[in-house]
Amino acid sequence: MNRQTIGLVLILLLVIAPLTAAKPSERDILIAVTAISDATIANVAAYLNTPALNLPGSIFEKEARATLPKALELKDADLGIYRKTYQSLNKPQSNFLLSLLQSAKGPLNDVALLFLDTHEWEEGQVSLTGRVSTVWGEGVTLASLMTSVVTGGAIDPIEAIVDVTAAGTRLSTDVSISGSFLLFTDQEGYFVIEPRELKVNGE
Numbered sequence: 001m002n003r004q005t006i007g008l009v010l011i012l013l014l015v016i017a018p019l020t021a022a023k024p025s026e027r028d029i030l031i032a033v034t035a036i037s038d039a040t041i042a043n044v045a046a047y048l049n050t051p052a053l054n055l056p057g058s059i060f061e062k063e064a065r066a067t068l069p070k071a072l073e074l075k076d077a078d079l080g081i082y083r084k085t086y087q088s089l090n091k092p093q094s095n096f097l098l099s100l101l102q103s104a105k106g107p108l109n110d111v112a113l114l115f116l117d118t119h120e121w122e123e124g125q126v127s128l129t130g131r132v133s134t135v136w137g138e139g140v141t142l143a144s145l146m147t148s149v150v151t152g153g154a155i156d157p158i159e160a161i162v163d164v165t166a167a168g169t170r171l172s173t174d175v176s177i178s179g180s181f182l183l184f185t186d187q188e189g190y191f192v193i194e195p196r197e198l199k200v201n202g203e
Contacts, residue, residue, distance in 0.1 A: 032166035032175035035126040037193040045108035067142035072132040080123030083116040107149040130164030157184040
């Protein structure tokens with residue numbers, strides 16, 4: 001084998017190796033889907049705060065006169081920073097009245113923090129970039145959604161259509177997820193996030 005052939009083989013190996021290494025594992029996919037799920041509920045909860053909570057790396061898009069956002073833009077939105085933000089809001093209060101006021105200010109904050117704490121996100125582990133479009137359901141407004149949440153009523157399915165890339169130290173490679181999630185409360189009143197029709201890296 002001459003030098004020119006050896007050089008060509010080496011170049012091909014250098015090109016092929018990164019492509020082979022770039023395929024996400026099942027663990028990577030699970031972490032990415034979990035991160036997007038948690039980010040979705042965290043941002044819904046953030047919007048229901050009074051006033052709306054601005055999570056770092058998250059920007060809501062809302063049409064004129066609409067009370068609920070039509071989409072969410074994510075730019076290096078770090079799940080660990082989300083978690084720290086909600087932990088800072090969840091400081092124990094000295095009396096019942098202050099605790100009640102805190103709950104009214106952000107009625108889904110505890111739910112968001114439960115998801116973030118359960119998966120133990122730390123800063124730098126996973127950040128998200130992309131777009132989440134929301135379909136709130138016919139006739140749903142900010143007032144009607146807040147009423148359902150505060151009174152413990154059922155939350156009808158909210159569809160979140162995602163096109164998001166996850167990156168960070170908890171992943172062996174970047175993972176792009178597209179598809180949709182449903183957010184709703186089940187018959188027992190528990191908040192559920194259900195992935196649907198998801199594609200990984202376009203497949």
